[in-house]
Amino acid sequence: MNADxxxxxxxxxxxxxxxxLRTEKVNLYxxxxxxxxxxxxxxxxxxxxxxIGPSGCGKSSLIRLFNRMxxxxxxxxxxxxxxLDGVTIYDSKIDVAEVRKRVxxxxxxPNPFPMSVFDNVTFGPMRHGVKNRAELEEIVEKSLRQAxxxxxxxxxxxxxxxxxxxxxxxxxxxxxxxxxxxxVILMDEPCSALDPVATLKIEDLMRGLVEQYTIVxxxxxxxxxxxxxxxxxxxxxxEDRAGVLVEYGPTSKLFTNxxxxxxxxxxxxxxx
Amino acid sequence: MEIRTTFHKRLREIxxxxxxxxxxxxKAVLRSVDSLKNRDLELARQVVADDQKINNKRFEIEEKCIxxxxxxxPMASDLRTIIAxxxxxxxxxxxxxxxxxxxxxxxxxGDEPPLKPLIDIPRMxxxxxxxxxxxxxxxxxxxxxxxxxxxxxxxMVDHLYDQIFRELLIFMAEDPRTITxxxxxxxxxxxxxxxxxxxxxxxxxxxxxxxGKMEEIDASRY
Numbered sequence: 001m002n003a004d005x006x007x008x009x010x011x012x013x014x015x016x017x018x019x020x021l022r023t024e025k026v027n028l029y030x031x032x033x034x035x036x037x038x039x040x041x042x043x044x045x046x047x048x049x050x051x052i053g054p055s056g057c058g059k060s061s062l063i064r065l066f067n068r069m070x071x072x073x074x075x076x077x078x079x080x081x082x083x084l085d086g087v088t089i090y091d092s093k094i095d096v097a098e099v100r101k102r103v104x105x106x107x108x109x110p111n112p113f114p115m116s117v118f119d120n121v122t123f124g125p126m127r128h129g130v131k132n133r134a135e136l137e138e139i140v141e142k143s144l145r146q147a148x149x150x151x152x153x154x155x156x157x158x159x160x161x162x163x164x165x166x167x168x169x170x171x172x173x174x175x176x177x178x179x180x181x182x183x184v185i186l187m188d189e190p191c192s193a194l195d196p197v198a199t200l201k202i203e204d205l206m207r208g209l210v211e212q213y214t215i216v217x218x219x220x221x222x223x224x225x226x227x228x229x230x231x232x233x234x235x236x237x238x239e240d241r242a243g244v245l246v247e248y249g250p251t252s253k254l255f256t257n258x259x260x261x262x263x264x265x266x267x268x269x270x271x272x
Numbered sequence: 273m274e275i276r277t278t279f280h281k282r283l284r285e286i287x288x289x290x291x292x293x294x295x296x297x298x299k300a301v302l303r304s305v306d307s308l309k310n311r312d313l314e315l316a317r318q319v320v321a322d323d324q325k326i327n328n329k330r331f332e333i334e335e336k337c338i339x340x341x342x343x344x345x346p347m348a349s350d351l352r353t354i355i356a357x358x359x360x361x362x363x364x365x366x367x368x369x370x371x372x373x374x375x376x377x378x379x380x381x382g383d384e385p386p387l388k389p390l391i392d393i394p395r396m397x398x399x400x401x402x403x404x405x406x407x408x409x410x411x412x413x414x415x416x417x418x419x420x421x422x423x424x425x426x427x428m429v430d431h432l433y434d435q436i437f438r439e440l441l442i443f444m445a446e447d448p449r450t451i452t453x454x455x456x457x458x459x460x461x462x463x464x465x466x467x468x469x470x471x472x473x474x475x476x477x478x479x480x481x482x483x484g485k486m487e488e489i490d491a492s493r494y
């Protein structure tokens with residue numbers, strides 16, 4: 001990879017356009033502990049990629065590589081290459097804020113800021129320099145519509161984001177990510193705190209968003225990964241507890257006819 | 273507000289595939305009987321060859337159903353629909369095999385002189401294909417009443433079969449030299465009679481989707 005390149009500004013929106021993200025022989029260490037071992041995978045553009053595996057197998061560590069969230073953990077160290085649109089993101093010349101703008105993240109627990117619905121959505125764009133009120137209003141409506149929340153909150157934009165239901169709060173967090181026009185959305189257990197109906201709403205929302213965005217989701221819920229994703233990756237720990245990628249392929253294949261016996265054993269409940 | 277729109281869209285696509293497969297099979301039955309009636313060996317060979325497309329369609333539908341079961345955790349009527357589709361495609365595929373059987377008989381008969389003009393056999397074929405078409409409409413429209421009524425029409429096909437059987441029996445009794453030719457026509461009629469029975473099974477599956485009950489709605493006489 002050419003580390004001198006700056007990140008290209010054009011979005012990749014065609015489903016056929018190949019890898020949006022790519023890892024090559026990535027090792028991740030937290031101090032002396034190795035969390036990931038030799039992970040090589042391409043994340044397809046405009047597709048939903050799910051990462052499943054038992055607790056502690058490195059799923060969240062893997063997803064956090066994609067927007068350099070692991071940098072925030074003291075003593076973390078990355079070997080190998082992680083590329084966004086072919087450009088290495090672990091390079092000293094890369095603007096990390098720019099990476100995180102392009103690769104947004106939704107977390108396990110809905111975490112709206114303690115401010116109004118409107119301000120939650122405009123928080124990111126304002127930080128990136130959007131000041132014009134009309135423009136901000138347009139961003140709010142567009143983002144909330146994309147997050148399938150507009151109809152429910154359009155009359156209470158001034159109300160605190162914390163007053164919404166859990167499912168609505170999570171969709172607000174998705175709207176907040178969408179407001180800064182990311183290209184990739186990382187979701188780390190986005191539905192684990194939600195009831196089944198709110199969960200299905202988020203999943204349906206994801207299927208709508210994937211026409212424009214590349215989505216990577218980490219989930220403990222194997223059924224959710226099966227329902228929502230196009231591609232699925234199964235990870236587990238090696239004996240020394242480093243996370244390895246066991247199998248990665250189309251979801252329809254991984255859940256009906258996995259190639260690796262360890263995947264078969266995990267998804268059929270024979271271990272885990 | 274529908275929330276599982278993607279899943280339901282895929283389920284509807286599979287239903288469309290079932291309709292397409294039904295149409296292919298209905299056409300195969302009518303063409304097989306046409307080939308017999310007109311001694312069109314080329315058409316008969318075409319029916320045999322086209323069966324591969326029907327079989328492939330069936331496997332394609334099965335694979336899609338397995339994928340939906342494995343990935344979408346269908347519940348209640350959605351689950352019954354997918355299970356019913358697996359059964360319905362088996363029945364439809366078998367009707368396709370009966371059409372192939374008829375086409376093979378046409379090929380076997382070759383240019384032997386006809387025993388008699390075919391009148392009731394084409395009627396049986398038309399009746400059976402009409403029942404097949406309407407049973408699949410009942411499936412798509414989730415119409416249990418229509419499905420039960422179609423099943424009852426199996427008696428008409430059975431009646432035609434009785435009539436053909438008796439008529440051919442008389443031929444054979446009067447002139448034993450007709451036995452081979454008459455027996456082959458009985459096979460054809462039998463294939464059509466069995467096809468109509470398969471339609472009855474489809475109707476039972478339609479009722480199952482709607483009511484959740486597995487019941488035999490009209491036992492065939494054969």
